[in-house]
Amino acid sequence: MVKLLKERDVQVTPQRLAIFERLVIRKDHPSAEMIYSELTHEFPSLTLVTVYNTLQKLSSSGLCCKVNPLHSSARYDGNTTAHMHLICSTCEKVLDLHDVPFSIELPDWVAGEFQVANHMVAFFGLCRQCQISAAAGSTEGINPASRTA
Numbered sequence: 546m547v548k549l550l551k552e553r554d555v556q557v558t559p560q561r562l563a564i565f566e567r568l569v570i571r572k573d574h575p576s577a578e579m580i581y582s583e584l585t586h587e588f589p590s591l592t593l594v595t596v597y598n599t600l601q602k603l604s605s606s607g608l609c610c611k612v613n614p615l616h617s618s619a620r621y622d623g624n625t626t627a628h629m630h631l632i633c634s635t636c637e638k639v640l641d642l643h644d645v646p647f648s649i650e651l652p653d654w655v656a657g658e659f660q661v662a663n664h665m666v667a668f669f670g671l672c673r674q675c676q677i678s679a680a681a682g683s684t685e686g687i688n689p690a691s692r693t694a
């Protein structure tokens with residue numbers, strides 16, 4: 546990991562290394578706040594700004610990806626291999642979707658106007674837990690006894 550950081554010209558500090566490690570270990574696409582609260586015991590001098598800046602630096606160096614800028618706070622993905630995301634619009638959970646063939650043919654005019662470097666595919670909807678909560682919420686107020694008559 547130290548080697549990876551050095552290769553991308555990211556100055557290595559124990560805090561930066563710990564942030565990078567956390568990000569790669571966690572598979573839930575954490576936000577800066579999530580990583581900060583996890584490391585604050587280990588590094589009492591760590592600030593949220595340092596976590597933000599480090600994640601920003603890692604992402605501009607190609608060592609992680611920013612997921613879903615629609616979230617109120619950016620979420621980061623330590624997995625930089627191509628994969629898609631399933632994003633819950635209620636709880637903002639981000640699930641990985643691997644090994645799904647996906648190809649899209651862009652219209653010819655794009656080549657003249659825009660050089661595509663990368664792409665991101667995300668599906669928005671409800672995770673299982675939020676589906677259950679939504680279903681429970683929608684039947685609230687209905688008296689089951691009155692329906693069996």
Ligand SMILES: [Zn+2]
Nearest residue numbers: 633636672675
């Ligand atoms: Zn959800």
Ligand SMILES: [Zn+2]
Nearest residue numbers: 622624628641
């Ligand atoms: Zn991911």
